Amino acid sequence: MHSFRPTTLSSVLLLPLIFGLIVGCDSGGSGMEEDEALRQVSYDLAAQNNEGAIPDGVDGTVTFRELGESQTLVLLELDEGATGTDVSHPAHIHNGAAGSGGGIEIYLSPIDGTGGGGTSARVVDRSFDELVDFNGYVNIHESAANLGNVVAQGNIGANADGQSDEGFNVVDNPRSRTYSLSATPNSGNVAPNGTPGQVTFNEVTSGMTIVTWKLNVDGPTGANVSHPAHIHNNSASEGGNIAIYLSPVDGTDSAARSSKLVDRSYDDLTSFDGYVNVHQSAANLGNIVAQGDIGQNAGGGDDGGGGGY
Structure with missing residues (x-):
């Protein structure tokens, strides 16, 4: 893996446009050739000490996977998998740099604390280029009832160096x-x-x-x-x-x-x-x-x- 800035992103094989049929996403073609290489970038999320059920926090990763001209798949993964709690952990992309207290800009899919490997995914209606230039950071919270307890946090986009890696070999005519x-x-x-x-x-x-x-x-x-x-x-x-x-x-x-x-x-x-x-x-x-x-x-x-x- 190697670090990059948005202006020097390496092309890697990833997903085409997703979710003409997924609820909440617009239909239409990807605007890309079927064999065209798409891009991926990952950012580290650091464990945050807090006064909640996971006081030491937990490290993790957020990955942006290009889907097409106007959509990106955002994946979250906690390094230690499920947290063993009886809550789900909401996650958001916030405005500004970490520590600035910026408001929620994009909702991500929560991570189930009871199982499932400590991962989630969310298709967002933002282009890959927009996200890798975005002035923001990611928070993963203890629970919806205790958003003040942040268990993982990390800068993204314009505020951080990311790691590029090879992505998927997608199927022809996906169903x-x-x-x-x-x-x-x-x-x-x-x-x-x-x-x-x-x-x-x-x-x-x-x-x-x-x-x-x-x-x-x-x-x-x-x-x-x-x-x-x-x-x-x-x-x-x-x-x-x-x-x-x-x-x-x-x-x-x-x-x-x-x-x-x-x-x-x-x-x-x-x-x-x-x-x-x-x-x-x-x-x-x-x-x-x-x-x-x-x-x-x-x-x-x-x-x-x-x-x-």
């Missing part, structure tokens, strides 16, 4: 499929009537898929928690254990969506014997707010076909 999630009444104090949504699988490489899910609400859910989601084994009527951790949705995020880069092929997931649960919070997993069968249990879903993301 996309969407499944509905039904509102599930529960005994919780957040969305007791449940909230409907959908989950979308987007093919990236021969062995990797981006899974994006969204709640159908007009704005944020209004909760001071993040809502975890998982792919479970078996059908929803049968019930089963967690097979794949997805990224939670931040209850204060007006887009009410989240993504996870999953190390499984598109064919594996669209034929999977499973279902998705969306929960009230990491501390209240028994209260399910949305649920839906996927893969072989869902009758095919809404197939977006090939030709784009």
